[in-house]
Amino acid sequence: MPDPAANPAPGADSRPVYGRVALIGLGLIAGSMAHAIRRGHLAQEITGHARSAETRRVAAEIGLVDRVCATAAEAVTGADLVVLAVPVGAMGQVAQEIAPHLKPGATVTDVGSVKQAVIAAVAPHLPEAVHFIPAHPLAGTEHSGPRSGFATLFDNRWCIIVPGAADPAAVDRLAGFWRALGANVDLMDAAHHDLVLAVTSHTPHLIAYTMVGVAEHLRRVSDSEVIKYSASGFRDFTRIAASDPTMWRDVFLTNREATLDILGRFTEELFVLQRAIRMGDGELLFNYFTRTRAIRRGIIEAGQDTAAPDFGRSGDAPA
Ligand code: NAP
Numbered sequence: 140m141p142d143p144a145a146n147p148a149p150g151a152d153s154r155p156v157y158g159r160v161a162l163i164g165l166g167l168i169a170g171s172m173a174h175a176i177r178r179g180h181l182a183q184e185i186t187g188h189a190r191s192a193e194t195r196r197v198a199a200e201i202g203l204v205d206r207v208c209a210t211a212a213e214a215v216t217g218a219d220l221v222v223l224a225v226p227v228g229a230m231g232q233v234a235q236e237i238a239p240h241l242k243p244g245a246t247v248t249d250v251g252s253v254k255q256a257v258i259a260a261v262a263p264h265l266p267e268a269v270h271f272i273p274a275h276p277l278a279g280t281e282h283s284g285p286r287s288g289f290a291t292l293f294d295n296r297w298c299i300i301v302p303g304a305a306d307p308a309a310v311d312r313l314a315g316f317w318r319a320l321g322a323n324v325d326l327m328d329a330a331h332h333d334l335v336l337a338v339t340s341h342t343p344h345l346i347a348y349t350m351v352g353v354a355e356h357l358r359r360v361s362d363s364e365v366i367k368y369s370a371s372g373f374r375d376f377t378r379i380a381a382s383d384p385t386m387w388r389d390v391f392l393t394n395r396e397a398t399l400d401i402l403g404r405f406t407e408e409l410f411v412l413q414r415a416i417r418m419g420d421g422e423l424l425f426n427y428f429t430r431t432r433a434i435r436r437g438i439i440e441a442g443q444d445t446a447a448p449d450f451g452r453s454g455d456a457p458a
Contacts, residue, residue: 169224170288231260256393294321337397
């Protein structure tokens with residue numbers, strides 16, 4: 140474990156925000172949270188649970204959390220903050236499992252990439268005595284599993300919190316926790332979140348999956364040529380298209396309306412460019428690319444294109 144003092148979180152005040160934090164799911168996001176919690180001394184104890192014995196074994200071996208529990212119920216018992224960090228499609232079942240074991244006054248949050256579907260799946264199971272405050276850190280990589288997390292994943296990234304009708308003091312506390320993990324916090328309603336993410340993350344991932352699929356099916360180009368001559372455009376697509384299949388299947392199944400809306404608009408734009416190429420309309424292409432270049436510059440100026448440090452991760456694949 141790196142020395143937290145040598146690498147403090149931006150804005151962290153190094154005081155526990157919650158006594159006990161329970162992480163359900165021990166993959167990239169939960170693992171990164173565990174590292175960042177330790178870096179900032181933000182909890183007195185971190186418990187954790189994952190579905191498979193193998194993930195629990197690895198988590199225990201590398202000391203990812205203080206206590207790896209055999210069941211989600213055991214992990215959440217006595218916890219002040221419970222984080223659901225499982226694929227979106229598993230959130231409802233996990234909520235049902237933990238509900239009877241939650242401490243009154245505890246905060247339950249999640250990190251799912253889709254918000255309306257998670258709220259619909261989780262909220263009905265939770266007792267009134269807990270604060271349910273959905274959230275989504277816009278940070279990720281194409282890696283997954285208990286070894287993939289790292290403490291700096293959330294630094295200077297956004298975390299969107301969906302407060303709904305939750306108690307404002309509980310929302311403030313969770314927002315402070317995310318800031319201490321290194322993130323900037325924004326509040327949003329769930330429907331708006333799902334639309335924004337369909338534009339900035341979900342549809343781009345679908346396009347990357349499609350482009351890599353096209354190359355795979357293109358029989359005129361052998362596999363070795365695709366790999367040998369992959370220039371940066373295709374290479375970047377392959378990195379995004381290497382993202383976890385379970386997670387992304389769930390994203391598209393649960394953010395269906397917004398993704399289909401944006402895909403429709405994308406298809407219309409594609410036809411505009413296709414026609415311009417066919418008609419030799421260089422002016423249209425030049426003006427179009429000039430406008431898109433300005434968007435790229437805006438992202439860099441907003442500091443949202445910083446590379447994550449380890450394993451050559453790009454860290455720019457928020458889901
Ligand atoms: P991940 O690395 O694949 O980890 C998922 C974890 O969930 C694994 O530990 C898995 O356990 C566990 N799990 C799955 N089903 C479970 C169940 N029914 N009960 C208990 N544990 C279960 O995934 P991740 O990237 O951390 O993603 C977790 C969540 O964060 C997802 O909702 C995703 O939408 C969201 N998110 C992801 C990114 C990203 O870029 N990756 C970014 C922001 C938000 P096993 O290993 O035993 O299967």
